Amino acid sequence: MANMAQAIRMALHHAEEHLGVTDIFGEDVGAPLGGVFTVTQGLRTTWNSPLDERGIIGMAMGIAMAGGKPVAEIQFCDYIYNTIDQLKLAGAMYWSSAGGWNLPMVVKTPVGSGIRGSIYHSHSFDAVASHLPGWKIVIPSTPLDAYGLMIAACKDPNPVMYLEPKALLRVPGEDKIPGEPDDAKALSKLIDAPLGDRSQWKAQWPSVEPVEIPIGKAKVVRQGAQVTVVSYGRTLPLCTKAAQALEAEGVSAEVIDLRTIWPYDWDTLKESVKKTTRVLYVNEDSEVTNFGEHLVRRTVEELFYELSAPPRLLAGKFVPGIGLADNLEHATVPQLGTIAEAIKTLAAEQP
8 A cells, every 4th residue: 555655646646747736846855855755756847946945935826826836845844934924925815816816836744743853843833824814724644635635735726735744654554545556565666766876767657546535524534432532644543543442441432533624624523522422632733722722612612512521632742842852752742642541531531
């Protein structure tokens, strides 16, 4: 099965050949590297930009306003913060022009912990991104969703922020992308650039079928009866593993992959919370002004009389950065053990 990096790459190939994507660019995005996580290796429309995040976002806006369809990469989300004013303008373009100007651009950037990236390569961006009206924001947790969400993002006529959980980029999927080879090594031989001299190498793209995951649609990953667990990105697989392990202890947890931070699928969340009467929101962004806090607030306001216990949030610690050592990183953001304990505690809480 394809891993997430390969899935995104195949989606981008489909987008540049069939969806009108004209430019895929950013720092080291083009040959020979193809991105620091190899997500853009072998693509036809890639090129390398200067080391200038504001220049990257400004160029993407200009290309989109001139009739192109760019996919711009910020190498790590830690370095996107100095472009906030541009992102705000991009999100407002359609609204401020009374529908006269679309801005068909995708900004992709790796997010989160899990690679021992320390203070400069471990930030999350979901809460900040959700403060930028006019942007759709997606974050996959599986290769198939990564593939389908990228295709949906490239088809959208207005700005889409595509957040890549860097800890999951090398994790193979459980569901096959239609048309990919059955053997992972065969796929790698086709689309992964070799080590050493790449000057003559060209990707041999498999005939995969386009799969579009609708932006704004969550997925119930696991059915349960006692607690609803809502997550996305790196922490979603941990929530699923925790729920599976707790089943042996008599705890039944329903797990929902939000997939889209904005617009998010409130109907799916609401239906699940009404069924279980308890909800835990899990992500690795810092806990202060966390997007999960918004979901907690809406849960209280709209579902108060459906709840058997207060809704809970498990998120990253509110600290300036994540330490390099494993124990420091593990202590800063939710891990399997802390997630399992939070689910178990919430399930046992009496009305």
